[in-house]
Structure formats: C-alpha cells, structure tokens
Amino acid sequence: MIDSDKLFKIGVFSKSHGINGEIILKTSDFDESLKENEPVFVFIDNLPVPFFIEKIKKQGQSKFIVKFTYYDSIKEIEELINKEVYLQISENHTYDDFYNIEDFTVYNFDNKIGKIIKIDDYNGNIVLTILNNEEKEILIPLNQDLIKDINYQEKTISFELPEGLLNI
Numbered sequence: 001m002i003d004s005d006k007l008f009k010i011g012v013f014s015k016s017h018g019i020n021g022e023i024i025l026k027t028s029d030f031d032e033s034l035k036e037n038e039p040v041f042v043f044i045d046n047l048p049v050p051f052f053i054e055k056i057k058k059q060g061q062s063k064f065i066v067k068f069t070y071y072d073s074i075k076e077i078e079e080l081i082n083k084e085v086y087l088q089i090s091e092n093h094t095y096d097d098f099y100n101i102e103d104f105t106v107y108n109f110d111n112k113i114g115k116i117i118k119i120d121d122y123n124g125n126i127v128l129t130i131l132n133n134e135e136k137e138i139l140i141p142l143n144q145d146l147i148k149d150i151n152y153q154e155k156t157i158s159f160e161l162p163e164g165l166l167n168i
Helices: 074-080
Strands: 007-017 022-027 039-044 047-059 063-068 084-088 105-108 111-122 125-132 137-141 147-151 156-159
Touching (some): 022 074, 111 137
Parallel strands (some): 105 156
Antiparallel strands (some): 007 022, 039 084, 047 063, 105 111, 125 137
8 A cells, every 4th residue: 555655745636528537637847747557646535546547638737638547437537526636756756856846935824934945855854945034044844744735826835834843
C-alpha cells in the first residue's frame, strides 16, 4: 500500500468529459509529471487508490482531459467527480518537481511571513527557507497537513502552522 505521506495534492476532478469515461482534472504546472501508464491517486474510504492514466490531453492552462485504464463510461467515472487528485513522490523527484514554489509569498493563516528563497531535502524531509521582512531566514517543513492553499497565479502558499513554530 502507498504511504499517504508520499503523496501530494495536484488538483481536483471537476466533471466528466464526453461519454467514454474521460474526466476533467483541474490543476496547474504538472505537464511533465502527468504521464500515460502512470498512476494518480484518489482517496476512497480514506485509502489512496491508484488510477492509471490511459490518455491525457492538456486543455487550456490549468485543465487536463484524462482517460483511465478500464474506465469506459460516464457512469464509471462519476464517483471521482469533486475528488482530490494526488501524485506519488518517487526517489527521482523532489517536492520542487511537483510544486515549483520558489519565490512564492508565504502566509501563516492570513499573516504574511515572507518569500521562499530555497527548498532543501534533508533525507526526505523537505524544508522551505523563507526570507522575512526583517531579512531573517525562517525554516518551515513542507508538510501536506500544514498547507492550507497554494495559488499558482498569485504565487502564494498559505500554511496553518502550529503555534510557536515560527519562533524556533
């Protein structure tokens, strides 16, 4: 079974497309990460379930039309509508491959912290280095449970950090 800590949210399935089991995936910046014959993951009954991409076609800037192996009708694909979609981090990837977030502005709840200046991988633990307004570096672990929102158009990432983490 896939460890859910090795998965990163990349988007959401918004609606079916056509009558042959295709579905619209709303996401951004994942052209090279989404490949035919590779899985994306959806949580069903709190377990990550792989869905293997049979065909994928980019539609506009932030949407993909996806067809999965063994899914050939609207009825079969409807259960995935509005479900979040995840990719697995492999040994060949870093978080930066999936989230090109360097230079993004970082917020904790609604309070601006600063800008991401570096992304480091410490034995699988990804850490963001953020330069705050006082020119001090702050380290924040990149953990899916702490991320509230990522906005690629505005180049922002919002966290819900535990109290005291910024004071370390």
